Amino acid sequence: MTTAVLRVERLCKSFGGVHAIRDLTFEVQPGEVMGLIGPNGSGKSTTVNSLAGLFPVTSGEILLAGAHIQHLPEPERVELGLARTFQTASVFPEFTVRQQITLGCEPTLKSPPLSSIFGIGRHQGEVEAIEARVQDLLEVTGLAAVADDAVGTISSAQQRFLMIATALASEPKIVLLDEPAAGLVSHERKTLSELIKSIRDRGIAVLVIEHHMALIMEVCDRIVVLNFGSKIADGTPAEIRSSQAVIDAYLGE
Numbered sequence: 001m002t003t004a005v006l007r008v009e010r011l012c013k014s015f016g017g018v019h020a021i022r023d024l025t026f027e028v029q030p031g032e033v034m035g036l037i038g039p040n041g042s043g044k045s046t047t048v049n050s051l052a053g054l055f056p057v058t059s060g061e062i063l064l065a066g067a068h069i070q071h072l073p074e075p076e077r078v079e080l081g082l083a084r085t086f087q088t089a090s091v092f093p094e095f096t097v098r099q100q101i102t103l104g105c106e107p108t109l110k111s112p113p114l115s116s117i118f119g120i121g122r123h124q125g126e127v128e129a130i131e132a133r134v135q136d137l138l139e140v141t142g143l144a145a146v147a148d149d150a151v152g153t154i155s156s157a158q159q160r161f162l163m164i165a166t167a168l169a170s171e172p173k174i175v176l177l178d179e180p181a182a183g184l185v186s187h188e189r190k191t192l193s194e195l196i197k198s199i200r201d202r203g204i205a206v207l208v209i210e211h212h213m214a215l216i217m218e219v220c221d222r223i224v225v226l227n228f229g230s231k232i233a234d235g236t237p238a239e240i241r242s243s244q245a246v247i248d249a250y251l252g253e
């Protein structure tokens, strides 16, 4: 049996009296695309934020490739191979797309922080490898044509793909995507689903939260459904589509 890339065991997270996640258990296998769906307020973002280490969980365990990570700060989780996309595209909108993705490589470098951008104290051998990795990510995310444009000037759809490219730059074992299709039009959603499949084809697992059901049903190998912070179903897209509990709680809305 292979070790799950991510294992969440009896996870609970409360905000004061609000039980945002209750006793949540699931696994993501290497190279699997797992969807996390459910009504608004069902605990999807809280799950992703708990996994990423944005705040301490109330109880339960999180294992990344078999290692407990629930006590580690966010940057250490990234170094171990858990990446996520952020809502804001960049802290420096004047950076170019290429520089932004290069910054995303930092967690994997031996050189000092920001050396990848400013060129101070870089290990020479790393420079070419990083440039090649960034070029590959520019191409896989369809951003090569705007590689040298400032992040603040590209379209909002391109900014979303940039967030994914930046997350992939840390060479993760799993990437967490919170509503990546929000604000995208039909042909951009098509590009997104192709991108998610190509991430999977590279052997990287994907956990995706999304309201756009056609996209979820198309890209996911497996889907976990939350309702009021609890898991109510876990199965293939076909199983989820025909689950009466899921139809009652969510799909029948």
Ligand code: ADP
Residues within 6 Å of the ligand: 015, 018, 019, 020, 038, 039, 040, 041, 042, 043, 044, 045, 046, 047
């Ligand atoms: P979803 O992403 O599925 O829409 P969330 O995880 O954002 O749901 O929210 C789950 C529940 O937790 C909601 O009742 C929400 O109001 C509450 N919640 C989320 N984040 C916080 C927070 N930082 N402080 C207090 N309550 C929160």
Ligand code: MG
Residues within 6 Å of the ligand: 044, 045, 046
């Ligand atoms: Mg949310």
